[in-house]
Amino acid sequence: MTVTEETAPASHYERIGGASSVKAAVELFYERVLADPELAGYFADVDMAGQRRHLALMLTVVLGGPNEYTGRDLASAHQPLNIPVAHYVKVGEHLTATLVQLGVPGDIITDVQAVLAQVQDQVVASGDPAGA
Ligand code: HEM
Secondary structure, three states: OOHHHHOOOHHHHHHOOHHHHHHHHHHHHHHHHHOOOOOHHHHOOOOHHHHHHHHHHHHHHHOOOOOOOOOOOHHHHHHHHOOOHHHHHHHHHHHHHHHHHOOOOHHHHHHHHHHHHHHHHHHOOOOOOOOO
């Protein structure tokens, strides 16, 4: 996966406090996403460790942190899930709200939103833009 190289500078990841801050953010993000009835179903068959790993990886990627991920690329992992744009937007909103709640500086949040826009085409279903 080459997402990290194309995304925000590593300094964002460092500025918010690195791995321990990402871990704290994951806890909040996880609660928000799984409490959202439109999103929880995607994670129903993913075990708890898998869910937390997903959210930690996602946060690290969008913050431009170190790419320690060696699994499937984003398109391979997400195209089978047939995720509509509306759900992608909702996940992005939960991420933004999490970062705001944690007091992350506005310039970092702006860059995170730019990265979300960059990777959207890999995650959102390409076959049916209207979603299912
Ligand atoms: C910037 C956006 C996203 C990034 C960077 C991202 C990252 C990832 C990564 C790296 C994996 C593979 C994890 C692994 O195999 O261990 C994954 C899997 C997964 N993602 Fe995402 N993700 C994003 C958005 C989404 C969205 C919007 C949803 C649902 C609405 C979602 C749902 C899932 C699910 C359910 C899996 C597990 C798939 C499976 O095990 O078959 N992701 N994601």
